[in-house]
Amino acid sequence: MRLIKLDATASTNTFLKELAKSGYLDDFTVVWAKNQTRGRGQMDGNWCTEPGKNLTFSVLKKMEGFQLNKHFELNMAVSLAVFRTLDLLKIPRIAVKWPNDIMSGSHKICGILIENSIVGISLKSVIIGIGLNVNQSHFPGNPKASSLYNKTGIVYDLEELLQSLIKNLKLALSILQMGEGETILHEYHSNLFRKGVASTFKSGDGPIFNGIILGVGNEGKLRVRLEDDSLEEYDIKEITLLY
Ligand code: BTN
Known part of the structure; x- marks a missing residue:
């Protein structure tokens, strides 16, 4: 593992993408910036x-031969790596909000942005970008965001936390690459935000409707039982869960 520490960059995902273009990069190269000026x-x-x-950091992971149709498994594995790290720290009421936000209670504390480089129908490599709110106490204009500090009152050592996240990321991705996607799916479902609970959604083009999240189906679509008892699957662009 190679760790590149930066004081500031526009976006660690963009930085790593540019670096990857310029030549050979070790698997699991990590770019960590104390400040992002245009985080995406x-x-x-x-x-x-x-x-x-x-x-705010990004990881380059080589994924040669990994089938694109398994992309959501990758997404789940990364979410679980963060989930497991926070679980060990006993952060209260953590859950994974579909597709890959990490929540504590009803607040978002971590966001994930995975970007691919694709060859044919398989992935060549991915850039996994993780933004975890750690010691920040105020989120002006964003009442749905929070941090580990706000939830526990503890000030965390960023580098220690980063090492722990990387360890769990390596573990979750190795489970995935060994073909154990089912294990990942099972754990993801067990920790899915608002699973089995009556919820309200907004569809892309406006209407609000109610339903119960059953889980994640084919290609990572969200499976929802609607009020008329029908079953629907939605893509990320089609609905937003209101909470
Ligand atoms: C989201 O919208 O929830 C995803 C946010 C991802 C943010 C991280 S911070 C590190 C990496 N670099 C970026 O520019 N974005 C990701």
């Missing part, structure tokens, strides 16, 4: 956090 989130969103207080 899912669906072209931003990821803005207070400099020096949180973890």
Whole structure:
């Protein structure tokens, strides 16, 4: 494992992507920046956090031969690696919100952005970007965000936490590469946010509806039992869970 520490960069995902273009990079190269000036989130969103207080890092993982149709397994493995790390720290009421936000109670404390390089129908490598809110105490304008500090009152050592996340990431990805996707799926389901609970959703084009999350189905779609008892599967772009 090679760890590159930066004081600041626009985005660790972008930094690692550029570095990967320029030549050979070791498997599991990690780029950690104390500050990101243009952190990127899912669906072209931003990821803005207070400099020096949180973890923002990216990992290059070679995935030669890994079938693209198993991409959601990768997504679940990364989410579980974060989940397991926080579970060991006894962070209260943690869960994985589909597809890959990590929650503590009803607050988001970690976001994940996975970007691929694809060859044919298989993956060549992935860049796994993780933003974990650690010691920041205020999230102006974002009442749904929180941090480990806010949940436990403990100030965490960022480097120690990073090492623990990397260890769990290696473990979860090795389980996946050994073909044990079922184990990952089972653990993901056991820790899925609002699973089995009546919830409200907003569909992409407007209407609000109720349903119960049953789990994740084919290709990572969210399986929901609707009020008329029908079963639907939704893509990430199609619905938002309101909470
Ligand atoms: C989300 O929208 O929930 C995903 C956020 C991912 C943020 C991390 S921080 C490290 C890496 N670099 C980025 O620019 N984004 C990811």
